[in-house]
């Protein structure tokens with residue numbers, strides 16, 4: 001008797017197990033169908049708008065460039081020893097242009113918010129062929145503020161037409177540059193005289209004493 005009821009219980013358990021398995025499978029199938037539908041919806045959304053297609057292409061292109069520049073790092077590192085720290089000095093827009101990474105020493109400088117940073121260690125971003133090569137040897141402020149990697153500024157740009165939000169964004173970017181890269185000096189306005197940095201001043205920020213920063 002006992003074995004029969006035990007067998008009945010086992011059979012019942014088996015049935016429950018099977019039905020719960022079937023339930024799980026149905027659930028999984030439903031979930032798959034749901035996520036399939038979700039993915040299809042996303043793809044349809046993207047394909048239906050030319051702007052979305054363009055954005056996806058831009059993202060793909062930048063990801064490709066970044067991944068490619070990452071792969072290129074070992075070769076360029078092997079052939080390029082680390083450069084000595086640049087002596088503190090100010091730059092005119094013209095002088096800055098030379099430092100786009102194409103010159104012999106390969107140093108790359110970028111100006112943000114009136115200050116010049118040595119971004120050579122980020123050469124895969126700002127050097128020739130990098131995703132942000134347009135910023136190398138230039139004032140990147142406008143490009144960073146307007147989220148454009150192709151905004152090339154060849155003349156001195158006083159950024160006076162940028163709105164508060166754009167200027168806030170420039171300052172946020174500058175904080176990131178300050179954290180990661182060496183500050184070399186100031187970007188000079190037309191006619192502005194370069195600061196005479198004494199050796200003691202080496203560690204001071206060039207804007208510490210003067211009102212030159214575009215923070216105001």
Ligand code: HEM
Pocket residue numbers: 058059062063066122125132143144145146147148149180
């Ligand atoms: C929409 C597509 C974009 C993608 C997918 C993308 C992706 C990335 C990634 C993955 C990094 C970090 C790389 C790393 O640290 O290894 C990065 C850094 C950066 N991105 Fe973009 N980005 C895009 C658009 C832009 C635009 C439009 C700008 C210009 C305003 C920009 C400016 C920068 C800068 C300045 C860095 C910092 C590089 C450094 O560390 O010095 N990005 N981006």
